Amino acid sequence: MAKKTIIANWKMNPGTLAEAKKIFGSVKKTAQKLSHVETVVCPPFVYLHELWKGTSGKKCALGAQDIFWERAGGFTGEVSSSMLSDALVQYVIVGHSERRALGETDDIVNKKIHRAVKDGFKTIVCVGEKERDAHARYFLFLEHEIKQSLAKVTRAVLKNIIIAYEPLWAIGKEAKRPATPHEFFEMLIFIRKILTDMFGKKEAFAVPVLYGGSVDHRNAKEFLAVDGSAGLLVGRASLEPKLFQEILFSADLSAR
């Protein structure tokens, strides 16, 4: 079976480099034992270089939580693709709902995706609806979001795209609940249909689709067992080394 991809999105945590090193050290130790999991940690930018010093071999990859679309220049506060490459970053998260909530539009997300795929990063594109309405308009929302975010992406670079389905109502401390594995399955099929419309069937089925939103050590197994599930994008539980270790072990087992 194909490897599962488990991505830790640390968001704006932890508060110190010392804590970051501790968590990363523990994740790395577990990751080294697993042969069926691609483990990726996405810490805040300022920790990337220091953590990279601690990565050995290819067992634990580093990701960034954002990227800017221009290569250099007067863009105060932004981080460029060459800076990320220099820190040996291989993955980039683009379009997370927490960034979209701060004003990031589909157009901005699209520009960032183009930069990231062009410069060879595995690009995790986050999509998901804010709420579910009785008329199922959230399907249309998702279709629009995916089509806008991936506008003008070519088949040639599609191999660098990973889709993370993260419904907003399932994310973070304020989450209503995690999605159910069945809800994820339904959306996974729908995402494949949209990608098929855009790129053709063969290409669409090669794009990994992950689930994110209140994933923990108890429910991880069920999401990983969903037919076609490529892995998980984990927030809070990725900062708890013991819980994250269980998630990684579940992924390793599910991919055997």
Ligand code: 13P
């Ligand atoms: P939680 O796992 O904390 O709900 O966050 C999910 C997420 O936003 C990952 O990108």
